[in-house]
Amino acid sequence: HPCIRGNVIKLKFDTEDEAKGQWEYNICNNEVAAQVLGLTVNSQASDPRVPPIVVEPYMSTDSSSFPNPVIVYAVVTQGFSPVLGLNVTAIIEPENGRIRTLQLLDNGAGADIIKNDGIYSKYFTDFSGNGRYGLKVRVESKSKTAKLALPKNQALYLPGYVENGAIISNPPKPKVTTDELNLGDFTRTASGVAFRVTEVPSGPLPDVFKPGKIIDLHAIFQGQQVSLSWTATGDDLDKGNASRYDMRMSHNREELLDNFENGTVVDTTDLIPLPAGTMEIFSFTPQNITIKNGTVLYFVLVAIDKVNQMSEPSNLAKALLFIPPDPRSNSKTGAMVLLILLAVFFTTGVVVLSVYCLIRKKRQY
Incomplete structure (x- = not known):
C-alpha cells in the first residue's frame, strides 16, 4: 500500500507467517542522472506471544588511548534465551572514512569469555587515526544455522540457605543443558554507541599487541601418545595467525605454574599455527618418560x-x-579369594571341632 508524502514513499506489506525469510525489493531509476536513495525497513512480530530477535551492540569503553585495545560486543537474544550459530559482523567507521570490519565470535576464546552464551565479541586494534569511531553490527543467519538455546530447567539455583542461624549449603549447581531450536534465516542490523580514540601515532602502527592468552587447552592420553587441543590465538590478540608455539610439560604442576620455562620442552617445530578462532589438535609421544597406569603429565602453552x-x-x-582393570581378571581374583576364604573357614572349623572333642574327652576321664 504506497503512501507518498513529499519526497518520501512509504510502502506497507501485509504478510502471513509463511512469508518469513529473505525478502527482495527492486527499485528502478527512470531518470538519466543517478539519484541518492535512503531505505529503512521496520517490521513487527506476526505473533505478539513470540518475542523478537534483538541485537544489542556495545563497546568495552567509550574512550581509549593507543595502544590500549577495545572490545566490540554484540548480544543476540530472543526473550531471555541466547541465539547461537550466527554470522556477526561489526562495521567500524572512523572520522576519516576508512571502514573496518570485524567478525565477532561466540567461541569462548580471545575476547569472548563464555562459549555459546549469545554474546559475540572481538578485540579491535586496527586504529586508523585519532577521533570518533562509529559502530554498527550486522547479524545474519543463513542455511538455517541459527539456533535458540532454551534451558531445560529454568528454576533459580540457590547456593545455600540459613537455618537456625547456620548456613546450610545446597549441592553444586547442575550443569546447564539446552534444547536447540532452529530459527531459520534472518538478518538484523543495529547501531551501537560511538567511542573515541586518542594518541594514535601517524604512519604505520607499531606492532605492540602480543598474541592473546589461550584459555581452553585440553590434554588426554591416547595409548602411549598425548593428544592436546585448543582454540588458536592470533598475532595481535585474537587477530591473524601466531608465528609459533612454545609448549612445556612436567610431572609437577607447581613447576609450570611458578615458572613456565622450567618445564620440559615439547617439540612443536612442525606445528604451524592456524588462524585465530580455529581449533588446533596436536599429538605426540613423550620421550624419556615411562608411561604406565597412573602417569600424570601437566601442560602449558605459549x-x-x-x-x-x-x-x-x-x-x-x-x-x-x-x-x-580387566573384568575377567577381577572375576578370577574373586574366585580365588572365595576359595581361600572357604579353605580358611573349613580349617578353622576342623581345628575348633578337634579342640572341643579333646576337652570333652579329658573331662570324661
Missing part, C-alpha cells in the same frame, strides 16, 4: 608472534593415563 612477543601462559592442562 603463543609467539612474528616479532617474538609472547602471550601469557595458557591454562594448565592435565593428562592422566588410567587403564581400567
